[in-house]
Ligand code: TXA
């Protein structure tokens with residue numbers, strides 16, 4: 001398949017190109033597009049053949065459900081059975097934006113889109129190109145992150161092209177995304193709202209709107225016996241080719257520990273790497289040292305983490321260490337993605 005690659009500026013949308021993209025989706029084709037979180041791989045969410053094509057293009061297991069993207073609140077009743085009160089409150093505050101809510105699905109949504117589940121994940125993105133595309137496509141765009149399964153989510157079109165060129169009809173280049181981590185997912189189908197995937201919309205932000213919110217326990221605990229409720233969270237994602245260990249502790253102790261481990265690995269002839277911060281970068285002795293940004297700027301760390309993981313993925317580094325980024329805010333989402341990349345391999349010093 002020849003992939004058409006176009007550029008659209010969200011502040012000056014080329015209507016002609018947007019219509020072309022919308023037509024591809026209406027006809028059952030696939031279009032990768034920017035959102036404020038990460039790039040998405042879009043298909044018509046109400047067309048089971050389109051969803052099947054998405055799984056195929058990504059190389060994704062078909063029990064891992066897709067998020068249906070809408071552009072307007074009026075579109076929601078068309079795909080869900082009921083809308084709980086919390087959903088209205090959360091939508092009022094955080095839609096359009098990086099929040100996905102899980103509802104019971106209506107018959108309009110094929111099981112091919114929900115991975116066989118009776119529930120459907122719905123998000124209303126704020127990115128103007130994404131919103132225009134959803135409208136041009138007829139209102140419902142199913143879109144997982146636009147990476148091949150198992151790779152970090154793409155934050156620039158270059159990585160979408162790397163993963164999906166030749167596998168989709170069109171890729172829309174909209175520059176670098178704003179947030180860099182996938183949306184927060186909250187399940188509203190089980191009484192008490194539960195966070196299934198942490199993201200830019202934090203636990204505190206959700207609690208401020210709906211009171212009590214639970215966190216899926218499997219997310220931060222490597223030894224949890226149950227499977228995570230968001231099927232996608234059980235897969236080891238973003239796994240770099242080398243081994244990755246997250247090191248927690250006070251700044252100096254972390255640097256010392258990592259440097260000692262690096263010396264051991266180097267003495268065994270292994271190439272080493274460190275995911276550091278602007279503040280600590282100069283203190284490491286490894287072969288490849290990359291900073292994800294300043295520790296004082298969580299948003300910058302969120303935006304850069306997937307790019308750094310991809311860069312390590314493409315390198316021949318065999319033994320990697322990362323500092324820990326735990327914090328009550330976006331740090332939860334950053335740590336969740338980092339722990340997945342590390343296969344939950346954490347050391348406390
Ligand atoms: O920010 C985002 O959410 C991006 C952009 C493109 O919108 N999309 C995204 O999609 O991250 P994806 O497919 O990579 O991740 C969707 C996650 C998966 O972990 C999946 O298992 C979960 O959402 N999910 C989808 N539908 C679900 C459902 N009905 N119940 C539980 N989890 C669900």
Ligand code: MG
Pocket residue numbers: 144145153
């Ligand atoms: Mg994904």
